[in-house]
Amino acid sequence: xxxxxxxxxxxxxxxxxxxxxxxxxxxxxxxxxxxxxxxxxxxxxxxxxxxxxxxxxxxxxxxxxxxxxxxxxxxxxxxxxxxxxxxxxxxxxxxxxxxxxxxxxxxxxxxxxxxxxxxxxxxxxxxxxxxxxxxxxxxxxxxxxxxxxxxxxxxxxxx
Amino acid sequence: xxxxxxxxxxxxxxxxxxxxxxxxxxxxxxxxxxxxxxxxxxxxxxxxxxxxxxxxxxxxxxxxxxxxxxxxxxxxxxxxxxxxxxxxxxxxxxxxxxxxxxxxxxxxxxxxxxxxxxxxxxxxxxxxxxxxxxxxxxxxxxxxxxxxxxxxxxxxxxxxxxxxxxxxxxxxxxxxxxxxxxxxxxxxxxxxxxxxxxxxxxxxxxxxxxxxxxxxxxxxxxxxxxxxxxxxxxxxxxxxxxxxxxxxxxxxxxxxxxxxxxxxxxxxxxxxxxxxxxxxxxxxxxxxxxxxxxxxxxxxxxxxxxxxxxxxxxxxxxxxxxxxxxxxxxxxxxxxxxxxxxxxxxxxxxxxxxxxxxxxxxxxxxxxxxxxxxxxxxxxxxxxxxxxxxxxxxxxxxxxxxxxxx
Ligand code: SF4
Ligand code: SF4
Numbered sequence: 001x002x003x004x005x006x007x008x009x010x011x012x013x014x015x016x017x018x019x020x021x022x023x024x025x026x027x028x029x030x031x032x033x034x035x036x037x038x039x040x041x042x043x044x045x046x047x048x049x050x051x052x053x054x055x056x057x058x059x060x061x062x063x064x065x066x067x068x069x070x071x072x073x074x075x076x077x078x079x080x081x082x083x084x085x086x087x088x089x090x091x092x093x094x095x096x097x098x099x100x101x102x103x104x105x106x107x108x109x110x111x112x113x114x115x116x117x118x119x120x121x122x123x124x125x126x127x128x129x130x131x132x133x134x135x136x137x138x139x140x141x142x143x144x145x146x147x148x149x150x151x152x153x154x155x156x157x158x159x
Numbered sequence: 160x161x162x163x164x165x166x167x168x169x170x171x172x173x174x175x176x177x178x179x180x181x182x183x184x185x186x187x188x189x190x191x192x193x194x195x196x197x198x199x200x201x202x203x204x205x206x207x208x209x210x211x212x213x214x215x216x217x218x219x220x221x222x223x224x225x226x227x228x229x230x231x232x233x234x235x236x237x238x239x240x241x242x243x244x245x246x247x248x249x250x251x252x253x254x255x256x257x258x259x260x261x262x263x264x265x266x267x268x269x270x271x272x273x274x275x276x277x278x279x280x281x282x283x284x285x286x287x288x289x290x291x292x293x294x295x296x297x298x299x300x301x302x303x304x305x306x307x308x309x310x311x312x313x314x315x316x317x318x319x320x321x322x323x324x325x326x327x328x329x330x331x332x333x334x335x336x337x338x339x340x341x342x343x344x345x346x347x348x349x350x351x352x353x354x355x356x357x358x359x360x361x362x363x364x365x366x367x368x369x370x371x372x373x374x375x376x377x378x379x380x381x382x383x384x385x386x387x388x389x390x391x392x393x394x395x396x397x398x399x400x401x402x403x404x405x406x407x408x409x410x411x412x413x414x415x416x417x418x419x420x421x422x423x424x425x426x427x428x429x430x431x432x433x434x435x436x437x438x439x440x441x442x443x444x445x446x447x448x449x450x451x452x453x454x455x456x457x458x459x460x461x462x463x464x465x466x467x468x469x470x471x472x473x474x475x476x477x478x479x480x481x482x483x484x485x486x487x488x489x490x491x492x493x494x495x496x497x498x499x500x501x502x503x504x505x506x507x508x509x510x511x512x513x514x515x516x517x518x519x520x521x522x523x524x525x526x527x528x529x530x531x532x533x534x535x536x537x538x539x540x541x542x543x544x545x546x547x548x549x550x551x552x553x554x555x556x557x558x559x560x561x562x563x564x565x
Contacts, residue, residue, distance in 0.1 A: 008362060015304075021310070060487055102236070
């Protein structure tokens, strides 16, 4: 009887010489993989125009109805996006969102993508209602991981 | 007479026969060994359990009803959330049921990929089971080792589907995205030393006298009674009943794989443990076959009405754009009819009964959850058991409360 227990203990002892697998989380962080489904981002084209054309396809595809889009006509002199219309209101309720990625799959221009961010705690429920100014990136180039994701999925490009 | 006169009333109270009462004990809903929010009302005579009544519903979320108001694609996201330890199996059952209603032909490469991922899911689900079951019985080290290996599988899932647990990866007509380039290498690397890892778990538990004492002959499921209660999966096979849906009614290409169905003899906790350990080895075997013989070819079914077109087509192909909009707004119409599709989930027979009325939303989805049937067989088989053995018994049937309550 003791022999079996000793064998188990020997195994545990052997493991203490192996390399560690634990990541000391707040100090060390793991790189999120390329296709990770985290906090949303709204992307722009290289010239700074918004990708989103306000087609509301993302909001139709969302299983939990947590996206609200309102679209408006572009001003031809100072367009916001490359299409005829743009999203004047774009809101996502991140508390309701289940991070399924359906919005990203539905978006025909690759405007909404799920980013790598997974730490977005807030101290109030209302703060989880992300408006367009929270989601829209200033320059897509600042997010190389999202850029790669965009190329990988070969999204529709407007000429 | 003389003796009786000498006895004071106090004596007779203290020294008379000990009166015992049966005791009602609430185990759960926050008991660490009930694996979720399950409450068991135990009637006890001393240390022995005379009756056990499972009280469920703490995790009820109305998933089945909710699926009726969502299109077929959207309803898929709900299936992950039932059995959160085996998301891919849940996706698979639902997807196969809808595909049968649609009469979709799935390419061989996709079927093999599904088998590979479903078996990885089985391994990781069994690893969670083994770890927590060991922990229940005081074997902490096994828990740590099991979760270390499970982490590797979850990392693969994260890379292939985007998240660790709520994968929603299998879709009607195929999979959500093509696997990332190093996917097969990652799987191979994990699987190459996995059998040795299983040997390690066995070394810690199988011959351990303490573990054996706590499991041998505990909570025996006699084969006929287990069948009568509708027990399925490893819990049934531990009683020696050869019933595995992968063999009996092969789905998604399991008929092309060579594997054995491990059976137990006594149907006690130990046998259920041994069967699951052997199943992990068989799953490893299936995965290796899938990796070696992974066929080339398309991954998605060729039905533009169901499968969204590749995004690069949207720019120049008007028809593709129309299909894309239709799929994501209205969904696709599924021919009226009804279908029952069962698969072998890590816990047993997971069945989806889907009724369609021809609209883009399911008329009714009924889920046959294996944990539900397995749990309600427990009261009969634990009658008379010691209260300490209840922990081993609950752990050994491997229930997931999300699936029971839905
Ligand atoms: S990730 Fe899913 S739930 Fe979240 S906003 Fe996109 S579609 Fe909706
Ligand atoms: S994010 Fe994409 S899908 Fe959503 S409204 Fe904008 S362009 Fe349309």
